[in-house]
Structures are given as C-alpha cells and as structure tokens.
Amino acid sequence: MQMDALGWVVTAVAILLTGISKAGLGGALGGLAVPFMSMWISPRDAVAVVLPILIVMDMVGIRVWRGKAEWGDLRHLIPAALLGIGLGTLLFGVLSDRMVKVVLGLIAIAFAADRLLRNRAPVARGGDTVPRRFAWLCGTTAGFTSTLAHAGGPPIMAYLLGRNLPKEAFVATSVFFFTAINLAKLPFYVGIGLFSRDTLLMSAMLVPLVPVGVWLGLRLLRHIPERPFFLFATWALGLSGVKLLWDGVTG
Numbered sequence: 001m002q003m004d005a006l007g008w009v010v011t012a013v014a015i016l017l018t019g020i021s022k023a024g025l026g027g028a029l030g031g032l033a034v035p036f037m038s039m040w041i042s043p044r045d046a047v048a049v050v051l052p053i054l055i056v057m058d059m060v061g062i063r064v065w066r067g068k069a070e071w072g073d074l075r076h077l078i079p080a081a082l083l084g085i086g087l088g089t090l091l092f093g094v095l096s097d098r099m100v101k102v103v104l105g106l107i108a109i110a111f112a113a114d115r116l117l118r119n120r121a122p123v124a125r126g127g128d129t130v131p132r133r134f135a136w137l138c139g140t141t142a143g144f145t146s147t148l149a150h151a152g153g154p155p156i157m158a159y160l161l162g163r164n165l166p167k168e169a170f171v172a173t174s175v176f177f178f179t180a181i182n183l184a185k186l187p188f189y190v191g192i193g194l195f196s197r198d199t200l201l202m203s204a205m206l207v208p209l210v211p212v213g214v215w216l217g218l219r220l221l222r223h224i225p226e227r228p229f230f231l232f233a234t235w236a237l238g239l240s241g242v243k244l245l246w247d248g249v250t251g
Contacts (some may be wrong), residue, residue: 002040002041003037003040003041004040007037007039007040007041010036010037010039011033011036011037011040011206012206012209013036014032014033014036014037015033015050015053015206015209015210015213016209016212016213016216017032017033017213018032018033018050018053018054018057018213019057019209019210019212019213019214019216019217020213020214020216020217020220021153021217022054022057022058022061022174022175022178022213022214022217023057023060023061023064023171023175023213023214023215023216023217023218023221024171024216024217024218024219024220024221031107031108031111031145031149031150031151031152031153031154031237032236032237032240033046033050033053033150034046034047034050034104034149034150034151035104035105035108035149035237035240035241035243035244036240037049037050038101038104038244039240039243039244039247043100043101043104043149044092044100044194045194045196045198045199047147047148047149047150047189047194048189048194048195048196048199048203049199049202049203049206050150050203051150051182051185051186051189051203052200052203052207053203053206053207053209053210054150054178054182055179055182055183055186056207056210057210057213057214058175058178058179058182058183059179060210060211060214061175061179061214062175062176062179064175064214064218065168065171065172065175065176068168068169068172069169069172069173069175069176070163070165070169070172070173073135073159073160073163073173074173074176074177074180076132076135076136076139077135077138077139077142077156077159077177078139078177078180078181079139080135080136080137080138080139080140080143081139081140081142081143081146081152081177081180081181081184082143082181082184083139083140083143084139084140084141084142084143084144084145084146084147085143085144085146085147085181085184085185085188086143086188087140087143087144087147088143088144088145088146088147088148089147089188089191089192091103091144091147091148092147092148092192092194093192098248099248100148100248101244101245101247101248102244102245102248102249103148104148104149104241104244104248105241105242105243105244105245105246105247105248106241106245107145107148107149107151107241108149108151108237108238108240108241108244109238109241109242109245110241111145111151111153111154111237111241112234112235112237112238112241113238114154114158115154115157115234115237116231116234116235116238129163130159130162130163134159134162135159137155138155138156138158138159139155139156139159141155142155142156142177142181143181146178146181146182146185147185147188150182152178152181153174156174156177156178157174160173160174167221171221
C-alpha cells in the first residue's frame with residue numbers, strides 16, 4: 001500500500017478539511033478523505049485508514065460540544081444508523097474494489113450535488129419538528145454511506161436542516177451522532193478484516209493533523225462565513241467522485 005508525494009499532500013489536506021468540518025461545520029465534508037485517498041490506494045484500505053482518525057477527532061469534539069447536543073434527535077438517529085452500518089458491512093463483503101469505486105464515486109457526486117443545492121438556503125434558527133420516519137431514513141442512510149465511505153454527513157445535515165436548530169446545537173448533535181456510529185463501525189471493520197499493519201501505520205502518521213483541523217474548525221465557526229468554504233470543498237468532493245466513477249467504469 002503506497003502513495004506518492006502528491007497522494008500524501010492531497011490526503012493531508014483532506015484530513016485537515018475533515019477535522020475543520022467535524023469541529024465547526026457539522027461534519028458535512030467528512031466524506032472528502034476516502035474519495036481522495038482512493039485515487040492512490042484501495043477504497044477498502046482508505047476507509048480503514050480514515051476510521052481511527054475520525055474516532056480521535058470525535059473524542060476531541062465531544063469534549064468541546066459536551067452538553068449542547070439534542071438527545072431527543074439522537075435517540076432516533078443512532079438506532080437507525082446501526083441498521084445502515086449493518087447493511088453497508090454486508091455490501092462491502094460482496095462488492096469488488098472496482099464496484100466499490102463506482103459506488104463511492106456516485107455517493108461523492110450525489111452528496112456534492114446535494115450540498116451545492118442546499119447552499120442556496122440558509123439555516124434558520126428555531127427547533128421545528130420533523131416526522132420520526134424521516135429521522136430513521138436519514139439515520140439509516142448516514143450509517144450506510146458512512147460505512148462505505150465515511151460520508152454520512154449530508155443525510156444528517158438534511159435532517160438537522162429540517163429541524164432548524166441553532167448553529168451550536170446543529171454542530172453538537174452532529175458531533176455526538178458521528179462519535180456513536182464511528183465507534184459502532186469499529187467491530188464491523190475488524191470482523192471483515194479491513195485493518196492491517198499498513199493501514200494502522202498510515203493512520204498513526206496522519207493523526208497529528210487532527211488537533212490542527214479541529215482548532216481551525218472552531219476558528220472558522222466563529223469568524224469565517226460557511227459558504228465559500230462549502231463551495232470549494234464541495235466542488236472538490238464532486239470532482240473526486242467523477243474521477244472514481246471513471247476509474248471504476250473503465251478500470
């Protein structure tokens with residue numbers, strides 16, 4: 001499992017953006033790292049590398065956002081996500097690397113398109129109620145896509161946008177949700193043999209970027225408008241999805 005210098009630079013930037021997103025923007029861009037890394041290494045290796053890094057980010061995030069999450073929402077979202085994790089794990093067992101690239105590319109393109117459309121509408125302040133079945137749909141989808149590509153952010157953002165939560169509650173609920181499901185994915189990944197000495201070593205080499213990304217995310221939340229950041233990273237995610245889809249179809 002090897003990457004050239006460009007691969008390491010792109011991966012490092014993607015990890016930083018993931019940390020920024022999880023700490024300050026609700027995790028919407030958590031799907032960046034895997035599509036970018038999958039241009040150089042197997043998608044299965046990419047998700048295995050990224051999971052320990054995400055868990056470290058989560059441990060930092062829950063300390064920052066403790067006491068601000070909406071637990072009423074999490075009581076519906078987390079069980080639904082566990083169902084999605086199980087479905088995603090089964091799919092991992094039957095898809096070839098080529099098919100995983102196709103699925104991953106489609107996920108990245110769809111989520112990028114979703115974010116570009118959603119950026120047209122601002123997040124309101126309030127606390128609207130949404131149907132419980134919508135929570136289960138978003139939670140299951142997030143668990144499924146998070147298992148395949150650590151790309152569960154957009155379904156959860158769709159739910160939280162519908163709730164019209166204040167900014168801090170929005171981010172805090174997202175952080176606690178992904179803490180729960182990333183820990184839940186760990187035994188599933190072990191069970192299907194995704195981790196190896198090489199993936200764990202690469203994770204350890206990238207972990208020092210976590211505090212930098214989290215710190216930048218908190219600064220962004222306070223000082224920088226979200227729209228320019230979302231537009232840049234969302235276009236990057238979409239382009240990486242196009243590349244993966246092309247590689248899967250023509251490979």
